[in-house]
Amino acid sequence: MTFFVLILSALLLVALATALVADLLVAAIWLALLSVLTTIAMFYLNSPLAAVFELSICAGLITVIFISTISLTRLTSNQEKKTAARTRLKKYIWLPMVMLVIGIALYLTLDINLTLPLLTPETDVRKVIWNLRQFDLLGMLIILLVGVFGVVVLFKEKFNNER
Amino acid sequence: MNGDLNQLFGLFLLFLSLLLIAGVYLITATRNLIRILIGMEIMTKAVTLLIIAAGYVTANIALAQSIVITLIIVEVVVLLVGAGIVVGVFMLTGDISVKALKNMRG
Amino acid sequence: MQNELLVVVIVFLPIFGAFFLPLIGSANEKMRNIFALLMVVTAFLASLMLLPEVMRGTVISVSFPFIPALGLFHADLLAVFMAIVSSMVGSIIILYSFEYISHYENRNEYYFMVVLFLGAMMGLVFSRNLLFLYLFWEITAIVCWRLIGFFREKKYVLMADKAFIVTVFGALMMLIGFLMIYEQAGSFDLGTIKENMKGTPISNVAVFFILFGIFSKSATLPLHTWLPDAGVAPSPVTALLHAAVLVKIGVYVFARLFVATLVLDDIWHTLVPFIAAVSALITAGAAFIETDIKRIIAYSTISQLGFILLGLSVNTELGIAGGLLYILMHGIAKGGLFLCAGIVEQKTKVKDITQLGGLITTMPITAISFLFCAFSVMGIPPFGGFFSKYMVVAGAVQGGHPIIALVFLIGAIMTILYLFRLFNLVFLGELRLDRSEGSSVMTVSVFLLAILSLAGGIFVSYPAEVARTAVVQALELVK
């Protein structure tokens, strides 16, 4: 229990850091750290397979996507860092306070006593994925295809500069 | 029903809703498109963990894991498309701020 | 079986036939005109053929081919009478359009719309189900919208939209009323409603909503403004809309629902005549002030509709029969007036009566026809309008509304005055614009209507007998 409190607090702190840090690249790295923390939490919640996916894809691939996007749009990122850093901080300084207020409010009102039904579900992840949730597998295949076309259309085709 | 598990889930609910709010705040407060994507990621992290926690407390972790794996794949594709849009906006306007997106009104 | 077939032909021949008219028209214009006339004349003749059967009190029912429980049409004397009136006037108007409309564009659309309109009118008259009634009601609204905006001028299209929106607003209110009837009587079928509601008055809220729809369509006072504006349409259309058919729809639905099907609460037998009286007087006043020839006649229409509504709502046999008879007489006479106005307008290109005068010397037939029709509307014996107006007012006195009857007498006098003013300014006096008589087809049609107005008065016993029988039948079945 204490461990989870610690890790969840760390998660929140890292999220705050991601929000508050001025440099976009650093923010992307903080985001990767957020993923790593999520991975740890997942490990301790008995879900190693999901954790591995989270680590490799979210902490790895997504960070790569972010870093390449940031470097592709580097020009304005630099400008923004110099000129807008201070005004930006003013806006985000409210974030911790907002979260603190809402957190307290939630803690006071949240009805934690959820009724949790007892079921005897399938416990083997592999069986669940391959036998019970084939539709999801099909869906994954389709969305990957969509992603491929997304790359083709969004990144490969020429721009048609109308304005 | 196990009281500890209940309490644990409550803990997760509390912290993860805060994380979700952080994401929403980031999306609404920023003017930078990439930061909006980061906010979106933070929100997704929150719900991912929420699903795992829900699976854990109901002893249904296998289902939760398989869902989360699918979710991660979806997340990456959607993010890719989002990044593509941001890069496109940059190529057209040379800017990645929300100001570039104020053409249409009413 | 044969009679049922006739009813189906009356309704569906014009409706579906209308869709072929543009096709025929793109090949041969003359053929299209003749086909259009033929369809409406067929409907007229078929309605006449139904007359002897329904005079005996039979009600011809047609139900949906695949769903026997769903009644489609029914033909009683009230419906047949109405069908005869509108198809007769409709035929003459189409004959008149042969010449009139040939000067303008979009002729295919014109014939399509007019024939579709008459078909929808037939459908409305015969429908047995409130939903179908509503359906045909709205088709007429669509057609009016296209026809009022026929000349495509920006201002005209705006007025078309206005007319459309006002009538649809009324229709939607009426639909709410229908839903209330549905709730109270458990069905949309008129026959079932009649059986389930025997004797019990319908809820006043429902009546209020339905009256809203009726008033919007028949242009009674608070909702009348669209009608004078609709005068921008081609003259045969205004004749069709204002005089013969469209505005009578509202009155017909009143008769169909509140005379032949449902029993009204007593208060409406006072309230509706009162509204009719106010409407008749105020619009008669407006007709005095106007200078546009078509607007004057339009206001006169609104005023005369007050008489019809009075007759139908006073709850006496004599009054209702008078109302029905006046639907016929007013249709013929007012149609004639509009068509005469159309001839004047087309020849002189002027609608302002202060700029006209003395046309009787150059357009004698038009002038005489105008005068005959005007006499009928004024209620001067022996023209048809006199008898029906007399019956309406007598019915009102019989029904215990002597004061309202008196008000209507004042209205009748006003009618005489403003129509004489109109005739005087346009046809008498010094000749301002020297224009020849309209073409032969047009003058023949107006002359025909003038003769019919006169004949309607001289041989008044025949239509009066039909109207009286219709009322007796309708009331017997309800009570």
Add this chain to the structure above:
Amino acid sequence: MTLLLIIFFLAAVLIINLPPKAFFKKIAFWLALFLLLLQLVFVFLPRSLWTGLNTLCSSNNFSMVQDSLSMVMLLSIAIVGLVALLVAKAHIKSENKLFNFVCLLLLCCIGMNGMVVVTDLFTLYLFLEIVAAAVYIMIVFEKNQNAYEGAFKYFILSAIATTLMLAGVGLTLSTVGALSFTALQIYFANTAQISAGATIGVLLFMAGLFIKSGLVPFHGWLPDAYQAAPNPVSILLAGIVTKSSGVYALVRLGMLGVLVPESLKTLLLAFGAATILIGALAALWQKDFKRMLAYSSISQVGYIVLSLGAGTLLGYAGAIFHMFNHAILKSLLFVNSAAVESRTGTRDMDAMGGFAAKMPWTGATSVIGALSISGIPPFSGFWSKLVIVIALWKAGLHYYAAFAILASLLTLSYMLYMQRKVFFGKLIEGYDDLREAGFLYILPSVILALITIGLGIGFPFIVGTMLMPVAIFNW
């Protein structure tokens, strides 16, 4: 069986990307046309043709629904997909681009087909995300600034929506213990004390769906996305995408008995009424043809949601019927706007006038579409609105019913405004050599117009056979 619709489409997309590419690029359009026609055939002959193939996949563990709701949705998807495909053929000139577009269109259709047959809350989300991703790409297909703006707004609000839905999934998982529709149905039907977690879960899921279907406080993305998208994509978006991704799921949840609590019904009614009113009022002010249609779309979705709020069988029937009608009519009107734009290059209604004189087919079909969507008989739009109104009336919601009736007047007024500005009236100067739009625009609009007329006139037959037993609808 319905799985074949997904497998075939997927196989087709995979095959046309294999070598020889030059050959497949040529046939891609025709293949897509064939597949969508196949889907049409499938809807009307669900059993006979497919029994043989059915055995192929009966061993699998794909559980799907195949009720009339799914069938209606599959039908609308096929029709709108076909229309979008035809317009795309006319709209996109380059062969390469057309190829990419066709592939994306097929993927989008797969997503929608999947969405309307799945039996699991999470799988529903997954297919919804497939559709959304494909649509983002299609919106920015022409790569102009407005398109990026529309797509990004859609993207952000969808991201929030899907997050809410996933949070709902998480809460449902924690209280119901499973995500399949049957489990939900059993839980909500049998549990005496529905736990707060489940209710909040459903609420969150619903909130996500509200955003996805563009109900009023969450409608900000919709006009931008519709306006900025290329014409074929607008057709697809307005016709079917938002309906299947937002509204379908709501209807499905309703039919599962998940929306039973009185508070949820009130919520649906309130949102529906607000959406009708505000969407219509906003539509009245628009000058851009497509934007006006987009607001009209919002307003019509309000009717569907209002009908769901009645919570009765008739209400669901009305919602489904109106959804189908709206798919037909909105695609028709968008095809009209696309046809006008293809000839004049503008969408500004103030710069138009009297085009019906030169474009008779477009003009006539647009009149039919406009009247039908305003609920004027004898077109199909009248009947679906009538079913909705009767459902509301019978549920005792008299004021809502009266409101729904009178709100048609607003629809009529902006549609008449459109007619007056664009088609009805005198031809404005400078368009003397305007010609009728191409065959690929005329064909779909005529077919769609015929469907709405046919449905309107044949409604009494349909009501007894397809929509619902006659007993419910008392003539």
